[in-house]
Structure formats: structure tokens, C-alpha cells
Amino acid sequence: MGENLYLIFLSLLLFLISSATIPDDIRLSPNANFPVRQAEKLIRQLNLLPKDAVESIDDDDDSSLAPKLVEKRFKFPNILHSGDSVKDLGHHAGYYRIQHSHAAKMFYFFFESRNNKKDPVVIWLTGGPGCSSELAVFYENGPFTIANNLSLASNLLYVDQPTGTGFSYSSDVRDIRHNEGGVSDDLYDFLQAFFAEHPHYAKNDFYITGESYAGHYIPAFAARVHKGNKAKEGIQINLKGFAIGNGLTDPAIQYKAYTDYSLDMGIITESQYKRVNKLLPACELAIKLCGTDGTVSCMASYVVCNSIFNKIIRIAGDINYYDIRKKCEGSLCYDFSNMEKFLNQKSVREALGVGAIEFVSCSTSVYMAMLMDWMRNLEVGIPALLEDGIKLLVYAGEYDLICNWLGNSRWIHAMEWSGQKEFVASPTVHNAGHMVPMDQPKAALEMLKRWTQGELAEATAKSEDGIAVM
Template sequence: MTILKFICSITLALLLTVSFVRAAPKESLITSLPGFNGTLPSEHYAGYVTIDGSPGKKNLFYYFIASERNHSNDPVVLWLNGGPGCSSFDGFIYEHGPFKFQAGKPKGSLPVLHLNPFSWSKVSNIIYLDSPCGVGLSYSDNQKNYVTGDLQTTSDSLAFLLRWFELYPEFLSNPFYISGESYAGVYVPTLASEVVKGIQLGEKPLINFKGYMVGNGLTDEKFDGNALVPFAFGMGLISNDIYEACQTSCVGKFYDPPSDTCDQNLQKVLLAVSGLNLYDILEPCYRNSETKYESGNTSMSLSFHQKGVDRKPLPKRTRMFGQASPFWTVKDAGISSSKSQDEFHVECVDDEVAVAWLNDEAVRKAIHAAPASVAGPWWICARRVMDSYSRDAGSMIPYHKSLTSQGYRVLIYSGDHDRRVPFTGTQAWTRSIGYKIIDEWRPWMTNDQVAGYLQGYDNNFTFLTIKGAGHTVPQTKPREALEFYSRWLDGKPI
């Protein structure tokens, strides 16, 4: 080889290297945020990834936070909230995002943002994605794209990921994990499965996928539907007589009552628990904005959203224990939507801080989101998606079996005081997979205190509970959540 050819080959190699290691898009960089005075602890980026729809385009909104520890080496984690049809800003604002949001004073002013000492961006790069299209700040130029389901959501999320890594190629070598909670118990394993298929086919960009994590996730109609009765009995919410009557009349089929007698006994269970907070039986249900902060019976910081009461009694349902979604639709739950046909407030959840912040046009401009006149107002869950959503993926257990058998790491965790997706069902289905127990049921600790319990299985499959936590674990137990999250990502024992 001549010297000239050698120099040319080196130059070409350098050019190719530069083309795959370029800086994140500068137009997506966030320089300031309304409500926050101070320096951001790491770089924040936000904006839209546009993918093909049918017809038209789908604009999926994301907010990306570079790790405060070591963004070059720390994992990249995708976070998805559930619903189906609820915004991942629920996780950003109320759970493990970089800020605590304090209601503004006087009433009606923007929330005040303080740094969150238990943010998951302390130890990881994290992407919050509003998915599917039509949820949160994501939107389309054609409303037909809001008619979707499990499989279409998976396809769109995969298209988003591939495009996102093209925009941020410097993170391609980082370990990548998918995480989420609630109905993301469907989103996460289905998306993980498609990512793995792409890796096996050599699809570019090649994602360095390592595993996934699901919290209080919907998984299987039978196991989830059978969970409430033993949960209610174990928590002392129903009597021995009610429990034994259910056992006898339902013969183990709480998710699909086999008789009128079974249905009547299940109604007694629902009546017994109907006054409790769906998402955390330890927390009160506040009745309205005037009285919601009066109770002292809560340890939850007011910087996180509080809970509200059911607007109407829950309807009698033929398959009341096998509901497909942790967040029922407006029709099922009788949730008020008087101000606007698109307005949606989840029962037992006060979303006022998030609604105020994300519907402020200065905030939207700062985070590169489309104005309400284009994307629509932000609600914690989007009726335009929920009312026509198709649950077409089936049970998630086959997905979990396939992914774990291929060596991917999996953490399934449950707040043990969640009534919506009780840990009893999750514990049962994780056990049903049949893997050998390699870390027998034991407490795990933070600050020399029992934080929950853990059972480790073969094939890098772990089930973990968080003591005293509800449906949204990082909201009620932020210190403990960061503890197990960081240890699991780092491959350390929990």
C-alpha cells in the first residue's frame, strides 16, 4: 500500500467514525424551564420524533435526561407509563423525574420546581416517551392515528427508538433497558420482544439491549383477575366469612365468575374495599380541591400528586376482577369530564400540578412541545386514545418466557399496597413460569431497614416487593425505588 492510499484509508475511517459519533441535536437542548431557578444538573433534551402513520404522520414526544453520574457509560433507560393511553410525564413529574413540583402560590400560578434527590437520572440516562400517538404531548395531523392498540403501539415505539438512536448515536454503545409501570406491563415486554427481533435480524442502528423492568404491571387476565380476593383477605380488608364464601362459590375463578352466587360474593369484596384508594390503600382519598390537603394521615410529600375520591360508584361488571386496564375508561369508571369531551381525570389521582405546568405555553416552548392549538391540551390520560384502544397482545407470560430464556435481565417489582394490580397476582405469575429459585424469599434493606422482599429465579429473573408502596412505587417510596433501581442497573445484589 502506498503512503497516499494509507492516508486516504485512515481519513475515510475517521470520517465514518465522526458520522456515527456526533453530538445530540442542539435544537432539542433545553436551556431553561419555567418554574425552576438554577442550573440543570445534567443536559436535558426534548422534542418530537416523527414516524409514518396511516394516513399522515405521527409526532411522538420525548424528554431525555443525560445521567448526572456518567452519561457516557451509564445505561439508557426508556420509561413508559401505562393506561393504556396515559402520559409518561406522570413518571417525570410525580415519580422519578429530576424535579419535585410544588403547587404555585397564589393559586393558579406555575408550579415551583426543586431538584429531586431521588431522581433516576442520578444513575442513568432516561427517556420519557409519550406513547402511543395522541397521548400527552404526542399528536398526529390525522385523528385516525389515535385509533390504536397494543401491537400498533409496539410497532410505533420501535420506530421511535430506531430513529431516536439515529439522532443520538453517541448512546448506541450504552446498555439499553426498557422500563414502565401499570399498563406498561404490556408495553414493555412487547416492545422488548420487537427490539430483540431487530437485533437478531441485524437491523440498524444496532441497539445494545440488556433487559427490562416492570412495576405493578398488568400481565395476564387470569393471574391479575384472581389477585384482589387474596390481597384483600391478606390485608385484613375482608372477613374470613367473605373470603371462604368466595373460595367456595368461585372455585378459584374470581376473574370470570362461574355463577351468580360467586358474583354476589365478589360484590361483597368490592363493597368492602370501595372506600379505599385504588392505587395505595394506605393513603386517603381526598374529596375535592378544597379539602384534599386537610388530612394529616399521609406521609406523602405535597410535591407529589395526592389522591382523590371516585366520582361515582363503580358499576357492577360481569368480569369485574378481570378488567383489562389499571385505568378504567370514562364509560366504565364513571369519571367526570364536564369541562371538555377530551378532559380526563383518573379516579383517586389529583393531576392539577401537571395539568397547570404542561398546559402553560411558556413551558411548552421551553421543552420544544407543540402548542395546545396543535397538539391539544395535556391530560394525564388521553380519551382520544383510550376510548378506542384495542388490547390485542394477549397474555404477557409467553413474552417473559421467551425473553428470559434468551438471557435478557428482567426485574418485576410491586408496591405491596396497590389494589389496582395487587402483588398477589404478580407473585403468582412470576412463580408460574417455573424457573428454579436461586435466591429464596428474603427481605432487602435500605438504611438498615426492611424495604421489601425479593425472590430471585434462574435466567436473571427477579421478583421484588416494596413495603408500604402503592401502584406508583417511586412516588410513595422514592428512596427505596432509587436504591433497587440503581443496584439492579449496576448488576449489584439488591
């Protein structure tokens, strides 16, 4: 009975959105109606199986002799522009058999610090959901293409997650993750195996970093590590802090910032601003329902709230919503085809030990599987971490629309905790879009170094290195 009443209410909500006294050009399109049954059917049918088995991994999960983590040193063949700077750098690639899965394998890169092995261990998580962390390896802060990268200051881990992302895969559809609980448990299990394999890094300071949809992953993962430490579940992980770049963390606040940011940046006019804002009440109500129900209602909130963003993009035309200074080219607004071609070369796959798995930058299947997680608020778990002394850094490039600095600034300043008034670790990075380490590598490196050393407040107060307080 309750479910029927809910569906009736949901239908009424969507009817009101599409038929309210709003000009025809900003109604929710009939082609974008709420596909409850279709979406549920699609999610059930998602298949993340690779075309071929991974050649270098024992896929017999029933075998107690199969190692949990298989890692190898590697050297890329025919790599261009790497230079002498990476000549002596320790490169590792590997697979981890996810402990609480049916047949999932998590792929990762590990790069040793060029400075000191006692430098912090930093894990990087790319968002999407479903986008590979290899994007960061080759285009942002990895050791191959730029001089100002994180390996100058830390030991770097890049993980393809959730299952089905990048080179990570499963031969069992039950390993698909749909929420942060499953994602963070997998990452925590991976860390335990990694530090068991590399015990000399276990006592190093540990930081969690990433961008975009990792604004969901990172707080949940940090909370999972902290929980494991407090419960003494396994190896103690020396978690010192977590950093979110251009993230989606509190959708209820951030989605309301779309129109304000777009108006301030000249993307929409005042009259367009007023019209699009008429969609906000429906978005707010849908998000509230997601917060209490957490299942089908979260799919509804995704559709309803993204009608705001989609309308702005239709007005803006071919704008790159990751960097409004540029035009959108291709399905991701950036051309990552060279990386995909490189990683799909047979010699490269053999060097990495990934067999014949086809690499794609971003997985549509993983994206769809996580849709009901999209509108959940991950800010709620952060204050407890801050109260226990774990540091937070939230930064954003000034020209990013999709996870803009304004929305991030608002949720940070709305977050209630004992250090709320003094909190300053929320810089805006000038002349950068969504991918800050790609656009401003020197500023990104300095920001991370100063934050880990407790010196960021002084730098942002002086607006040094293209960084200013939000």
C-alpha cells in the same frame, strides 16, 4: 355461522353471570352490561385530533424533506423546587414522526445522566393505558422534584405513548393503536430515530422500564427490540433488560389474586371473599376466550373480570386502590392538577415546542381504544427473552391493590423457563403503593442500580433499603 354461535354463547355467559345464585348486591349491574355494538361504535368514532396544530413541527407527511425527529434543548420557565441539582443537566424535548403512521407524532423527554454519558439509556413507559410519562417526570423519578431519581444513574427517556397520550397526537384517526403490536412497532421506530440522532448513546446498555399497564407494553416492546436486533433491521440496540413495576402482565393469574390480597389486607371479610370469588369461573372462561379469539371476546373478558375488582372497591368505599393506606381523591385517586396547569401554560408549551396542544394526564380515548388488549397475557413472550440472556426485574409496592404484589409474584413463579427456580429479581418494596418511585425514591433508585449491576439478589436476601423478595 361461527360468529352467531359465539354471540349466543357470549350472551348466555353474561346472563349466567348476572342471574346466577349470587346475592343481588354482587350481580353484574344492568348498567355495566356487555356493550358489544356500542363499544365497537365508540372505538370507530374515537378522535385523537388536537384542537390546534403543533406549531413547531412540519405536518406535511408527504414531504420527504420533513425530518423524522425534531428535538430541542429546553429550560422550564418559573419551575419551582428544581434546585441546583438540575442546573447543568441536559434537558431535551422533541417530536418523532412515527414512520409507519399516517400523521402521528410521538412526544418525548430526554435527560442526560448527571453521572456519566456512558451510563445506561433507560426508557420509561407509564401505563393507563393512555397516561402520560410526564407523571413520572414530575412525580416519580424525573430530575425536577426529588434528589433520588434515575438521572443519577442513567440517561433517561420518557415517551408519551400510544398515540394520543400526553403531548403525542395525530391528525388521522387511523393512527389509533388497539394492541401491543402497533404500540411496540411505534416505539421501535422511535428508538431507531433517536439513536440515529444520538449515535454516541447507541452503544450504551439499554433498559426498558415502566409501571402499571406498561406490564403489557414492556414485554412486547422488549420482544420487538430483540426481534429487530436478531433480524439486523437497523441500529443494533444494546438491550440488557426490562423492569416492570406494579404491572398488569398475566391477567388470568393476577385477577384471581384480587380477593386473596383484599382478604389478607383486611379490605374484605371472609364472607365477602367467598361471595366475590363466585365471579372467578366466569372471569377465567372469558379470559380463555380472549386468548383464542382476540377481538370481541376480549372486550367481554374486560367487563366480566373487572366486575370482581369493582365489587371489591364498592365494599371498600373511598379507598385509594393505588395505595390502600390512603383515600381516593379525584378520578385518578391522586391530584395531578398542578402538573396539568403547569404544562398547559403558554410559556411552558412554547419552551417544549408543543404549540397549543392541551395536556391531560390520562386520555380516556386511548384507554378505550386499548380495551381489547387488556386481558391478553404478555407473560408468554418473556421466557424466550430470558433464555437469550436478557434480564428481568419485576417489583411491586406492598400497598397497591390494583396491580398487587401477590398477583405479580404468582405469575413470575408460574412462568416456565430454565432459570425458574433460581430467579430472585422480584422484590416487594415496603411502605410503597402503585407508584414506587414516588413513595420510596431512594429504594427505587438503589433497586435499579443494583439490578443493572447484578447485585439485587444479595440486597433482597438481606431485605435492605425497604426491599424484600416476593
